Amino acid sequence: MTEQFNINQFNCSISGKGQALVWAHGLCGCMQSEDAIGVYAWHRFPKKLQLIRYDAIGHGLSTAGESVDDYLWPSLAKDMLRVAAHYQAPTPMILGGQSMGSATSLYAALANPQSIQGLILMTPPIAWQARANQVNYYYKIAKAARILGGKGLAQMNAKHLDKMLPRWLIDAHKHSVLGMLDGLKSMKCQTLSQLFTAAAQNDLPSKQQLASIRVPTLILAWQDDDAHPIETAIELEKALPNAKLHIANSMDDVDDWPELISDFCLALQQ
Known part of the structure; x- marks a missing residue:
């Protein structure tokens, strides 16, 4: 059976020309929340490169998925490649x-290695045995989401931002950091329940699979974030044959990330 793909399901943004970077946001985020937090500085991304961003299925202004399977990372990877192809x-x-987006990118690279020239993995999510220890937590959030919905989860998370971001980043972006919850507020109960059920899976x-990904890879991680521990980033650097890791210990380090991303892409430009 031929799988159907409708680009109208996805809210997308395209700018620039030339070598393409296709970028995916994190869990419960969207393009709007990325822009609000003030870390990415996409407005400074080189215009001689093409930047394709999009809201993942069920996020932002994109339409919701039909089942938990739509939110599994290999499924999101298919969406990423289809958006790029369109x-x-x-x-x-x-x-x-970032986070879920970095996982999406890894699965896309495994699915279609001949079309990938490089990878950027920003704050990769907790993984492997450490993630297995969190499965019950994700199921609890899925259950809570069915009751609270997006607005309720956003209100709860606003009181515990230090569990989502490093304290030093929150302090540096006091006036904008709550904007990262904007994408969550509009999400429906069913979507959130499916998302966090998928997170558990x-x-x-x-x-062994990662060892087959030989393209240049930039890994960006930061300290003091339990959901995105530097241990995951360190293990990724070891497993990926051509990876370089940058660890941020302060806001000054994170402020360098947009330039690191641009320089990485420019170096790969054909």
């Missing part, structure tokens, strides 16, 4: 994303 992104292209590829 906009005729020049290949080989660079894939990247998701995991990064095995280290």
Whole structure:
């Protein structure tokens, strides 16, 4: 059976021309929440490169998925490659994303290695045995989401931002950091329940699978974030044959990330 793909399901943003970076946001985020937090500085991304961003299924202004399977990382990887194909992104292209978006990028690279020239993995999510220890937590959030919905979860998370982001980043972005919850507020109970049920089932590829991804890879991690521990980033650097890891210990370090991303993409430009 031929799988159907409707680009109208996805809210997308395309700018620039040339070598393409296809970028995916994190769980319960969206393009709007990325722009609100003030870390990414996409407005400074080189115009001689093409930047393709989109709201993942069930997030932001994209339509909701039909089942838990739609939110599994290999499924999100298919969406990423289909969005890129629809906009005729020049290949080989660079894939990247934050947290869930970095997991999406890894699965996309495994699914279609010949079309990938590089990877950018920002704050990769907790993985492997450490993630297995969190499964019950994700199921609890899925249950709570059926009751609270997006607005309720956003209100709860607003009181515990230090469990989602490093304290030093929150302090540096006091006036904008709550904007990261904007995408969550509009999410429906069913979508959130399916998302966190999928989170309980998701995991990064095995280290044996990762060893087959030989393209240049930039890994960006930060300290003091239990959901995105530096241990995951360190293990990814070891498992990926051509990876370089940058660990941020302060806001000054994170402020360098947009330039690191741009320089990485420019270096791969054909």
